[in-house]
Amino acid sequence: MVSAVRILLYRGDGQTGPWAEDFARLLPGVETVSWREGETLPACDYAVLWNPAPSLLPQLSRVKAIFLMGAGADAVLKFGAALPNVPLVRLGDAGMAVQMAEYVAYATLRYFRRFDEYEEQARHGLWAPLPPHAKQDFTVGVMGLGKLGLRVVETIRGFGFPVRGWSRTAKDLPGVDCYAGMASLDEFLSGTRVLVSLLPLTAETNNLLDRRRLATLPKGAYLINVARGAQVAEPDLLTLIRSGHIAGATLDVFRNEPLPAPHPFWEEPRITITPHISALTVREDAVRQIIDKIAAFEADQPVADIVDRQLGY
Template sequence: MSRDALVFYSPVDDPVAWREALTAELPDLDFRVDPEVGDPADIRYALVWVPPKGFFARFPNLQLVTNLGAGVDALVRRDDLVPVKFSRLNDPGMVAMMTSYVVFAVTRYARDIPVFERAKRRGEWDYVHPRALSDIKVAVLGLGELGGPAARTLAAMGFTVTGWSRSKKDIEGVSSETGRDGLERVLAGNEIIVSLLPLTPESRGILGARELALMPKGAKFVNASRGAVVDEAALIAALRSGHVGEATLDVFETEPLPPGHPFWTLDNVLITPHLASITVPKLAARDVAESIRRVRQGLAPLHEVDPGRGY
């Protein structure tokens, strides 16, 4: 007899925590951790993060794929998936973690912390007079489920914030720009640029040499979205020349970032290993369970992804 089973795969998430959280919500769910999947025909649902090539081809009755994160670009381009429903996680814990990362990165630059870090290594007292936060112009590229709250929080802290997105957004304290002209204005008019763009065919490589050159000399760049939205070679050149003064990078074209990559040697780059926002099973399991309940009833899951748009 066929069973209603879910397969779990992630190289970084804890399957025990997810099993406990999800079966508390859905006691009848058969939770299986790859590679111990039993009969592949039982698998109706997949809860995954960066599964290997060919992963989904084993499961002929798959109905729903839920991504263990907000970015689903790696899933919508695969060739081993039959038509299924896609959903992404959007839990309060993930939003709070991303907001905290962006606030940290922006505040670090706003308060000149890299200057003091370097001064400490030299053993020197290097005073830089603080500036009012309202004098510091910050741009957030991407005002979606993660970018919107981050921009709103920065504005509430007192920064002067502009957002750029596919469509106009109404966020308290945040100016909203759209379109190519809007992107160019945003890049030219802000000293700290934060990318929270989803990776889509339109956003891939959207920040190239021409776009980086629009930024004010010495601008600070924070990327917590996807590495491929930026031309890495162009960014390296801009960082070496000082046109981009500093960067905080959580994401890269190749992950883990390979040994010997130029980013490792640049003193003006802070590297974190793709952890700006992670999912908290206890908080996210409710949404995953509700999506499964909806698919069982023939309805769309929560936070459904449109593969054509890529988000």
Template sequence: MILVHTPNPKEVAAYLELFRAAMPERQFVDLEHAELSAIRHLVTWGLPDGLLAEMPSLEALFALGAGVDKLLARPDLPADLPVYRLLDGGMAAQMTEYIRYGVLGYQRNMDLYRRQQATGQWRMLAPRLPSDIRVGVLGLGEIGAAVARSLAADGYQVSGWSRSPKDIRAIRCLHGESGLTQLLVDSQVLACVLPSTPDTRGLLNRQRLETLPQGAMLINAGRGDLLDQDALLALLDNGHLRCAQLDVFTEEPLPADHPLWRHPAVAITPHVAAITLRQPSVEQIVRRLRQLAAGQAVDGLVERAQGY
């Protein structure tokens, strides 16, 4: 028996329909119809607190997302339970679009034109080519690598940073502390797609943000706890940073009275840069269920110590 659960009943119903059509030989149920003691596999996002302890037969958990920081922080998550995350689920293309939008807007000075519009100012700014813009991508996993490759194909000068060494064609790949410093120094646009892990929380503090060149742009579509929001506001106010495009925040929803909402150099979106798409997610999880049943190796297994 496989339990499918999210906080939205309509979403659960849609997932159940897809799972049952893709894998009719298995029994997929919602929480209302589940016999918890018989649940062997769990597909979830936003599971109620304490529920995992009521599933003694649980063999594996499949997260309906790429980020698993909140899931790993649950006190009722068994230490030996295999957890699998989505490696894409239709998110790479969306993330690429979101970051491409921000980079192109910076290249074409759209943020500056919006501020000129607010004051009724008509002034043409010098155009720039993609090859004039240096973009740094923080995070070179499945999604970050796809973003970096797409930007390079658009003609931008692209560098990327990861915790461990990577080799991606047409991308200058950096790693480690010295590599991070080099990436920041060189990036006119810094695009962050890192997950939240013990190593990445607070990564973009004031000191590192100040390492970015004068007039740089920050795009954060990774996790909110990577960024010191107060430091970002200070550097936008003093002109060191030109603009920011933010999709994730330390507190979500972002409180209505937060100064980020009203800052003229900040564009805000409500955690929509890359939303899990149902059909490719179902296909990925069904493939993994079949691999497990056949005793084969399964991708997407979360390394608890690394946080992803």
């Protein structure tokens, strides 16, 4: 049981009202406070935030922990030494895994069943059945085998696709060919027909999918990026799609968001664009998870999902 605590709620877009309502409903006795530029933050036990203002960070040095309103930590870790040296806790699942699995399954099936080609034919009034792809030749490779990645692997396997996974450290998953570490990345890519990126953004994964690595994929491969846009060298991807080596891509994340109007991705019909909606935080699930973690802090018990600042997640 959590005794009365004071929590700072902050979002860069200012939309903290619904979060305050959920905390008040689910954690009786909680006091939530807000902060605006130029104000002095009152003493708080915890901070729950997203896209913090740089001037807020020095005032967070006395909180017991900082909770993020999402699963990624890169938007906060970019502040480096300016980020107070207190535990930084990201969300685990909070309703995002099933959404991610739905998104990746849709994008994979759309390409596998050639629905993208049928959509193009329909725009031109064409009735022309295409030969189906062979599922045994359609290995789906998932990069990133955390909570979201594991749900994606489970879902894709349910459709009967061969699945392989790649992660920083070794994993052993039933029915999945697992690869680990940079030394095995080329081997992993060379046998992957649909590449799904679910990796966190770190110094090691920034521009990880450049021209050389994308070219390691077999001809006709397809990319689904639901991680972070900076992992993909965008000009290289465009070049390989236009050359025909990469068949196309479904992209939910981009180096600059919103994707700028003159960006060439908008004009490439083989690239499907969505506005960073593959897995949205389910607010009530997130609040319940944060409350449970606050209870663990208050009871001096282990807390899940504390960010390792050296690893970047």
